[in-house]
Amino acid sequence: MTDIFTDPVLHYKNFKMGTEIEIAGTFIYNGMKELEQIDLFDIESEMFMLLYNLAVGIERLQKVVIVLSENIEDITIFEDSLKSHNHQNLHNRILRNGIAIRLSTRENAFLQLLSIFYDKHRYGRFHVSTELKAEKLELSSYIRQSFKGNYEEDFFSGSIRNNEELKDFFGRVIGSISKKYYLEIDRLARMQSIYTYEVRYGSKAEKVFLQEFRKNSLQEQNINEKIAAKELIVYLMKTKDKNPFIRYINDIEPLDFDIAMANDYLEQVIAGTISQDLVSTVEYEYLENDYSVERVRQMDVIGNSNVHFDFAQIYRCNGLLKSFLKNEVECYTFANVFLEEVSYLDDDYGNSILKEMSVLCRNFLKQYENGVDTSKQLKAQFLEIYEEFKEFYFLHDIQHEE
Numbered sequence: 546m547t548d549i550f551t552d553p554v555l556h557y558k559n560f561k562m563g564t565e566i567e568i569a570g571t572f573i574y575n576g577m578k579e580l581e582q583i584d585l586f587d588i589e590s591e592m593f594m595l596l597y598n599l600a601v602g603i604e605r606l607q608k609v610v611i612v613l614s615e616n617i618e619d620i621t622i623f624e625d626s627l628k629s630h631n632h633q634n635l636h637n638r639i640l641r642n643g644i645a646i647r648l649s650t651r652e653n654a655f656l657q658l659l660s661i662f663y664d665k666h667r668y669g670r671f672h673v674s675t676e677l678k679a680e681k682l683e684l685s686s687y688i689r690q691s692f693k694g695n696y697e698e699d700f701f702s703g704s705i706r707n708n709e710e711l712k713d714f715f716g717r718v719i720g721s722i723s724k725k726y727y728l729e730i731d732r733l734a735r736m737q738s739i740y741t742y743e744v745r746y747g748s749k750a751e752k753v754f755l756q757e758f759r760k761n762s763l764q765e766q767n768i769n770e771k772i773a774a775k776e777l778i779v780y781l782m783k784t785k786d787k788n789p790f791i792r793y794i795n796d797i798e799p800l801d802f803d804i805a806m807a808n809d810y811l812e813q814v815i816a817g818t819i820s821q822d823l824v825s826t827v828e829y830e831y832l833e834n835d836y837s838v839e840r841v842r843q844m845d846v847i848g849n850s851n852v853h854f855d856f857a858q859i860y861r862c863n864g865l866l867k868s869f870l871k872n873e874v875e876c877y878t879f880a881n882v883f884l885e886e887v888s889y890l891d892d893d894y895g896n897s898i899l900k901e902m903s904v905l906c907r908n909f910l911k912q913y914e915n916g917v918d919t920s921k922q923l924k925a926q927f928l929e930i931y932e933e934f935k936e937f938y939f940l941h942d943i944q945h946e947e
Contacts, residue, residue, distance in 0.1 A: 549739055549740075553620075554617050554620070555737070555739060557612070557617075558612055558613055558734075558737065558739055558741060559734075559739040559740060559741055562609045562612050562613065562730075562741045563740065563741045563742075563743060565605050565608070565609050566606075566609060566727070566730065566741065566742070566744055566750055566754070567744060567745060567748060567749075567750045568602075568605060568750075569601075569602045569603070569605035569606045569609070569750070570602070570723075570744065570748065570749050570750025570751070570752075570753040570754055571602070571748070571749040571750060572598045572599070572601045572602030572605070573598070573599060573602035573603065573606075573719065573723055573753050573763070574749035574750070574752055574753050574763075574766075575598045575602075575749070576594075576595055576596075576597075576598030576599035576602060576719070577716065577719065577763045577764065577766065577767060578767070578817050579591065579594045579595040579598060580595055580707075580712060580715055580716075580764075580767075581712065581764075581767045581816050581817060582816050582817060582818055583595065583707045584706070584707055585699055585702070585704050585705070585706055585707065586681055586684050586685060586688070586704050586705045586706075586707060587678075587681055587699065587702050587704035589678055589680055589681065592680035592681060592684055593666075593680055595684075596658075596659065596662045596666075596680060596683075596684070597662075597667070599659060599719060600630075600632070600659040600662055600663045600667075602723075603632060603656070603659060603719075603722060603723065603726070604630060604632055604635065604659075604663070606723065606726040606727065606730070607632065607635040607636060607639065607726060608627055608635065609726075609730055609741065610639050610644060610646075610726055610729050610730055610733070611627065611635065611638060611639060611642070612627075613730060613733040613734060613737070613741060614639065614642040614643075614644050614729075614733055615642060630660075630663045630664060631660045631663075631664065632656040632657070632659045632660045632663070633653070633656050633657055633660050634660075636648070636653075636656055639729075644729055644733075646725050646726065646729055647725075648722065648725070649721070650691075651691040651718055652718055652721060652722050654687060654690065654691050655687065655691075655718050655719070655722065656722070658683055658684070658687045661683060662680065662683060665679070666679040666680060666683070681704065684705075685704070685705055688705055688711070691714075691718075692711065692714050694710040694711070694714060695708075695710060696708060696710070696711055712764045712767070713762050713764045715764070716758075716762035716763040716764025716765065716766075716767070717760045717761060717762040717763075717764075719763055720753075720758060720760075720761035720762050720763035720764075721760075721761045723753055723754065723763070724754070724761050727742070727753075727754040730742055752766050753766075771815045771816070774814075774815045775811075775815060778811070781794070787888050787889045788854070788855075788889055788890070788891060789854035789855050789857055789858040789889050789890070790854040791889075792854075792858075792889055793846075793847075793854055793857075794847065797843060800826075800827065800830040800834075801830060802826065802830075803826075806822075806826075810822075810823045855890055855891065856938075858886065858889050858890055859890070859938050859940075860940075861886055862883065862886050862887060862890075862899075863934075863935070863938070863940050865879065865882060865883055865886060866883075866927065866931060866934070869883075869924075869927065870924070870927060870928060870931060875920075876909065876913075876918075876920035876923050876924065877910070877913060877920075879906075880906040880907075880909050880910050880913075880923070881906075881910065883902070883903075883906050884903060884906050884907065884910075887899065887902075887903050896937050898930055898933050898934045898937060899934065901930065902927065902930065902934070905923060905926050905927070906923075909922075909923045
């Protein structure tokens with residue numbers, strides 16, 4: 546009995562095509578991001594990237610369906626037969642294999658649009674005789690023929706303005722085509738007891754193929770991501786929560802941005818781009834304030850999951866402990882400041898020793914407020930458990946002074 550490890554064709558269908566699913570999903574996801582950033586269907590580079598990403602992603606999906614649906618006897622002949630970039634022809638080949646993937650009129654028209662782009666316009670500008678703004682003409686024609694909603698045309702250029710209704714329209718067309726091919730890949734793979742349909746959790750492919758959206762609109766993914774980003778921004782601005790990361794940000798002196806531009810900058814950032822105007826503003830502020838590489842390093846750790854801000858907070862606690870045990874800080878001040886420092890640590894980052902220290906500080910403060918000074922007792926208790934604290938957090942410091 547053959548399996549995916551010993552049979553070269555099954556190995557090809559399972560592992561290599563599984564990778565192709567991830568690649569296809571990534572191209573389609575990137576294409577939807579390009580769509581999100583288009584304001585006017587007029588700039589050729591933007592429309593090229595939109596069509597290129599979608600054309601490559603959907604073509605690769607089609608070819609995976611073909612690989613899984615055909616009986617491969619002569620590998621060389623089969624591989625040569627895949628050397629096509631005509632999306633409509635690839636779909637017709639799938640239908641001839643008995644795969645009943647039904648596309649709507651506008652979905653078929655979109656495959657035709659991708660075929661024309663990939664065949665004629667992908668390298669069209671390298672030919673003297675080709676028409677300018679070919680992508681604009683093709684996309685505009687498709688929108689006017691297939692889109693039944695409302696859109697505006699720019700007064701000066703006559704180009705179609707992108708809007709949320711158009712984004713949703715493209716999201717439904719692209720999402721529906723992608724989902725139909727993926728579901729067929731899933732069915733064919735399960736029939737052959739292989740796992741081509743599996744995609745990595747959290748990957749772009751998982752967002753495209755496994756998420757459920759209204760009318761399969763991939764634009765819902767863009768909307769969800771933008772809302773999530775906005776919610777995070779609101780949280781960071783308004784939170785009263787304490788942790789070392791929030792403290793780190795709050796300790797940084799902000800640049801002098803123009804508040805009137807904040808919403809414009811955020812619109813672009815959330816759409817997936819950083820405007821050159823924002824970059825230039827930051828560069829100007831760095832020059833004005835003589836910021837060095839140290840400021841860049843300070844910024845660089847923000848959003849870096851490899852940086853553990855909690856451990857930096859542990860070092861702050863340790864520094865305070867050393868000062869206390871060296872008699873550099875009196876007990877009342879130490880107890881209050883230590884509790885404040887510990888409050889920035891997540892519960893799951895502490896240990897029983899740290900919690901015990903917090904209890905000792907609270908007990909001391911309670912007695913102090915009742916007129917009972919237990920400073921010597923508190924110092925003795927901390928001397929007793931400090932070495933265990935250092936050992937737990939791998940802190941190798943000089944010995945405290947008696």
